[in-house]
Amino acid sequence: MANDVKDLVVIGSGPAGMAAAVEACALGMTVSVLDEQPAIGGQIYRRVEDAPEALQMILGKDYGAGRVLAEEFRQSGAAHIPGATVWNLTGDGVIDYVDAGGTRTISATNVLIATGAMERPFPIPGWTLPGVMGAGAAQIMLKSAGAQPAGPVVLAGCGPLLYLLAWQYLRAGVKLAGLVDTTRFSTYVTALGKVHGAVTGRKDLVKGLGLISRVRLARVPIYSGASGLEILGEDHAEGIRFRHKGKSREIPAGLVLLHQGIVPNTQLSWSLRAEHRWDAAQLCWTPVTDDAGRLGETQIHVAGDSRRIVGALASAIQGRLSVLAMHERKGGTAQPGRKAELQRQLARYTALRPFLDVLYRPLDEHRIPADHVTVCRCEEVTAGEVRSYVDLGCLGPNQTKSFGRCGMGPCQGRLCGLTVTEVIAAARKVAPGEVGYYRIRPPIKPIHLGSFAQSTS
Amino acid sequence: MTTETLFLIPQKAGQAMVRIEFEGETLRVPDGISVAAALLSSSRGALRTSIVKGTPRAPYCMMGVCFECLVEIDGIPARQGCMTLVRDGMIIKRQSGAPSLDGLASGGKNGK
Ligand SMILES: Cc1cc2nc3c(=O)[nH]c(=O)nc-3n(C[C@H](O)[C@H](O)[C@H](O)COP(=O)(O)OP(=O)(O)OC[C@H]3O[C@@H](n4cnc5c(N)ncnc54)[C@H](O)[C@@H]3O)c2cc1C
Ligand code: FES
Numbered sequence: 001m002a003n004d005v006k007d008l009v010v011i012g013s014g015p016a017g018m019a020a021a022v023e024a025c026a027l028g029m030t031v032s033v034l035d036e037q038p039a040i041g042g043q044i045y046r047r048v049e050d051a052p053e054a055l056q057m058i059l060g061k062d063y064g065a066g067r068v069l070a071e072e073f074r075q076s077g078a079a080h081i082p083g084a085t086v087w088n089l090t091g092d093g094v095i096d097y098v099d100a101g102g103t104r105t106i107s108a109t110n111v112l113i114a115t116g117a118m119e120r121p122f123p124i125p126g127w128t129l130p131g132v133m134g135a136g137a138a139q140i141m142l143k144s145a146g147a148q149p150a151g152p153v154v155l156a157g158c159g160p161l162l163y164l165l166a167w168q169y170l171r172a173g174v175k176l177a178g179l180v181d182t183t184r185f186s187t188y189v190t191a192l193g194k195v196h197g198a199v200t201g202r203k204d205l206v207k208g209l210g211l212i213s214r215v216r217l218a219r220v221p222i223y224s225g226a227s228g229l230e231i232l233g234e235d236h237a238e239g240i241r242f243r244h245k246g247k248s249r250e251i252p253a254g255l256v257l258l259h260q261g262i263v264p265n266t267q268l269s270w271s272l273r274a275e276h277r278w279d280a281a282q283l284c285w286t287p288v289t290d291d292a293g294r295l296g297e298t299q300i301h302v303a304g305d306s307r308r309i310v311g312a313l314a315s316a317i318q319g320r321l322s323v324l325a326m327h328e329r330k331g332g333t334a335q336p337g338r339k340a341e342l343q344r345q346l347a348r349y350t351a352l353r354p355f356l357d358v359l360y361r362p363l364d365e366h367r368i369p370a371d372h373v374t375v376c377r378c379e380e381v382t383a384g385e386v387r388s389y390v391d392l393g394c395l396g397p398n399q400t401k402s403f404g405r406c407g408m409g410p411c412q413g414r415l416c417g418l419t420v421t422e423v424i425a426a427a428r429k430v431a432p433g434e435v436g437y438y439r440i441r442p443p444i445k446p447i448h449l450g451s452f453a454q455s456t457s
Numbered sequence: 458m459t460t461e462t463l464f465l466i467p468q469k470a471g472q473a474m475v476r477i478e479f480e481g482e483t484l485r486v487p488d489g490i491s492v493a494a495a496l497l498s499s500s501r502g503a504l505r506t507s508i509v510k511g512t513p514r515a516p517y518c519m520m521g522v523c524f525e526c527l528v529e530i531d532g533i534p535a536r537q538g539c540m541t542l543v544r545d546g547m548i549i550k551r552q553s554g555a556p557s558l559d560g561l562a563s564g565g566k567n568g569k
Contacts, residue, residue, distance in 0.1 A: 036521060038542060043520070052469075085521075085540075118522045130503045130515035131463060137519035140539075145490040147464040147498050235513050236502065255463050265522070377517075378524065380509040409508065410524040410535070415517075445521075448533065 005107045006030045008326065009095055010078075010319075011086050011268065012114035014042015015312045016304025018069050020112050020319030021078035027327050027334070031078040032106060034097055036085040036445075040070055042116055043136070044312045046143045055146055058171045060164075062312070069316065087443035089113075089268055091298045096442075098451045110299050110326040113269060114319055117262040117305035120284070120362065121415050122157060123369045126231025127258065128377055131238075135165045135259035148174050152253040154240050156180035156229055159261040159360045163211045166220065176220045178251045180242055182260070182363050184225045223249065227363055231256055260362035263418060264306050269295060270440035278433035281357045282309055283367065284418055285437055292325030293318060301326065314349035317342050368422045375423065376416040378409020383423050390427040396435035397421055410446050413438040463515075464498040466490075475545040486543055493519060493526040493538035496549070504528055504538065505552035527552045 007029035010017040017033055018040060024031045033040075041048040045066030056064055073080075081099070088096035093108045119134040126132065135155055141147040148169070154177050155166050166179055216222055228243040232250065239252040266276065269287040274295045276285045286308045293301040301322040304315030321342050324334050369375065371384030381404055386394075389403040397413070397420045400406040406420060407413035413420075417438055425432040466487055473488040479500050486495040493516040496504055503513030505527055516526035519539045526538035529550040538549075 036540065118520065119518065128507070128512065128514060130513050133515075133517050133519070137517060140519040141464055141494055141497065145466055145487065145494040145498070146469075147466045147490075147494055150462050150465040150498070236515075254461075377514075378508065380507055380512075410527070411522060414522045446524075446535075448535075 005093075005109060006032050007108065008032075008110045008112065008323070009034065009093070009106055009108035010112045010114055011035075011089070011095070012042060012116055012304070012306070013037070013040040013073075013080065014114060014116050014304060014315065015044065015066070015069060016116070016306075016315040016319035017042065017112065017114035018073040018319070019316035020114060020303060020323050022069075022072050022076045023320040023323040024326075025076040025078050027323065027332065029110075029323075029327070031076075032081060032108075033073075033078055034081045034084040034086055034095070034106075036083065038082050040073060040080060040082075041066060043140075045070065046140065051143070052146070055143070058168055059143065060168065060171075066312075085445050086268065087445045087447055089272060089300070089442075091272055091300065093299050098445075098447050102451050103447065108299075110301070112293075112319065112322055113300065113302040113306055114304045114315075115265045115268060115306040116315075117309055118265050118414065119161075119259060120261045120263045120367075121419055122229075122258040122260055122366060123373050123375050123383070123416075123419050124229045124231065124258075124366055125370075125373055126233060126237065128374055129231055129233055130236045131233065131254050132231055132256050132258060135162050135257040136262070138255075138257045139165050139168070142168065142172070148172055149255050151255065152177040153255040153257060154178045154180060154251050154253040155257045155259070156182075156226075156240055156242070157258050157260040157366075158183045158362060159259055160208055160211075160356070161262065162257075162259040163208070163215060165257070165259075166215045167211045170215065170218050170220070176215075177253045178240075179215060179220050179222045180226045180229065180240060180244075180251070181222060181224045182226050182229070182366065183360060221251075227365065229258075229366060260366060261360055262305065262309055264308060265414075266306065267412065267414065267440055267444045269302055269306070270437065271442050271444050272298070272300065274298075274300075276437065278421075278431065279308065280432075281354065283361070283422075284309075285421070290325075291321075293322045294325060299326075310350055310353060314346055314353075317346045317349060321346065367419065368426050369419070375419045376406045376409065376413075378411050378415070379405040379407075381406040381416075383419070386420055386423050387427050390424055394424065395428070396424055397438045398436055400424075401438075407438050412440065412444065462498055462501060464494075466494075466498045475543055475547075477543050477545075477547040477549060479549045480551060488543065488545075490543060491519075491539050492528065492530065492536075492541045492543055492547070492549060495543050496528075496538065503551075511553070 010033040013035040048066040084097045119136045223244045226242045230241045232239040263284040275288040303318040517523045530536040
């Protein structure tokens with residue numbers, strides 16, 4: 001319906017989306033924000049508006065900071081459409097989404113993709129067993145339901161979110177059977193080379209190290225420099241096996257929480273056929289944009305972790321800068337100095353990133369697994385099968401579909417795409433950027449056919 | 458089969474509860490949480506079996522990307538349990554194997 005074209009539709013109500021909406025409303029734009037979750041906040045600030053006080057205490061200060069932004073968003077005048085899953089987006093700003101009432105369409109002069117990140121897949125033996133989840137997934141259980149592990153739990157992998165959850169669990173009184181840390185001491189040394197850029201981010205650095213040392217002080221057994229992770233059990237997880245200081249070790253646990261960083265959620269930008277490049281520092285695909293996040297010559301911008309992993313504070317600033325660019329393109333001018341100030345903040349919040357990327361680089365063996373390991377969880381395709389496709393002439397993820405059903409299940413490659421990219425690149429001995437990715441077509445989320453029947457025009 | 462649930466939700470006084478049914482068993486769970494969170498903290502074992510080899514599966518990502526939480530809800534198959542909030546009287550069933558995807562339109566496949 002052409003009579004209701006918004007100046008801006010934002011997809012995602014995390015820090016990037018909320019901040020963008022606030023900025024746009026202040027410039028007089030009409031704004032709608034769609035999010036598939038029932039409440040605003042995105043991943044970091046999930047349930048921030050109504051989290052009970054005890055839970056806020058457990059989650060810590062950074063979480064609480066989201067309340068200010070959420071409040072600003074509520075007062076901005078932007079419309080929030082909750083429970084709205086976007087399944088199609090066109091280059092000229094038509095958005096199809098499905099909510100409780102069926103499928104609907106909304107149009108906008110400008111669109112901001114602010115769909116955030118997801119946990120990087122962790123393809124190791126046994127990772128499909130019940131009792132194995134992402135650490136971020138367990139944190140969602142904590143934030144949204146106050147749920148805690150009922151029995152022995154092990155946290156394994158690397159990255160800030162892993163230590164954050166360990167710290168939050170300790171505050172909640174959860175006992176950890178172990179923290180299996182794949183970060184290597186030698187990487188600290190390499191990463192130090194990046195500290196130059198990190199000096200301005202020192203506060204974050206100190207905060208991060210503080211979390212780890214507090215977990216250590218709580219007498220949680222920490223196995224640093226671990227490798228060769230493997231889940232034990234037949235029908236469900238019974239523990240984890242790994243190599244540590246030259247020895248094979250096992251920790252029994254019914255719940256194993258894996259994490260090795262987060263990667264951009266690029267499903268929408270891929271579905272637009274936008275150009276993406278392989279990001280060798282973050283080991284993932286990122287959409288090619290200008291400084292303000294604009295995709296080519298389109299009316300579509302990408303901000304926050306769905307453009308490249310930058311963290312919550314930088315995500316919010318990027319959302320604002322994208323809006324300023326949209327405004328400028330229309331001939332508008334922002335408050336003098338506003339843009340420069342935002343750019344200064346962005347530089348500050350991203351200073352530590354190169355250091356983190358090196359320090360928490362996931363191990364090769366946990367990204368490019370051995371032949372028997374399942375890489376495509378949906379269609380149960382192993383790394384070995386993917387390698388056998390390469391022997392038959394398969395050049396990249398998109399062609400695996402002619403050899404088998406890899407990437408064709410309901411997750412649409414979200415849980416195998418990066419692994420398949422790297423497995424094929426390694427087998428062909430070429431750079432991941434050369435092998436390409438799956439062709440992502442709308443609908444980017446499976447839609448129940450019944451939704452069409454209900455749809456309102 | 459595990460002998461206990463993977464998660465527990467500490468009960469708070471005054472917490473609003475709803476009743477849901479999972480595989481014929483009635484569960485009392487806090488209102489406002491997702492079906493996946495409810496099942497992970499009050500039921501045991503797998504929520505579904507995989508499409509190809511029939512191996513047991515349970516929710517993995519809790520944020521709508523892995524599709525391991527697919528269950529049948531009130532007669533509709535293949536619903537994402539982690540993206541659906543519990544509702545009083547909801548009837549949930551395990552999802553087994555391939556028929557799970559009937560009734561779904563998904564990029565490049567199954568679309569009718
Ligand atoms: C599970 C998880 C937990 C995290 N926890 C923390 C934490 O505790 N602390 C921290 O510092 N960082 C955390 N992070 C990192 C986090 O990605 C960023 O710090 C921050 O949330 C990024 O902000 P954003 O606005 O870019 O995206 P997000 O906050 O991720 O927001 C994206 C939003 O887009 C919505 N969305 C996605 N796709 C669609 C679609 N197709 N249709 C409609 N809506 C859609 C999502 O529901 C989500 O609300 C976490 C990341 C993950 C994956
Ligand atoms: S648990 Fe991953 S989609 Fe629901």
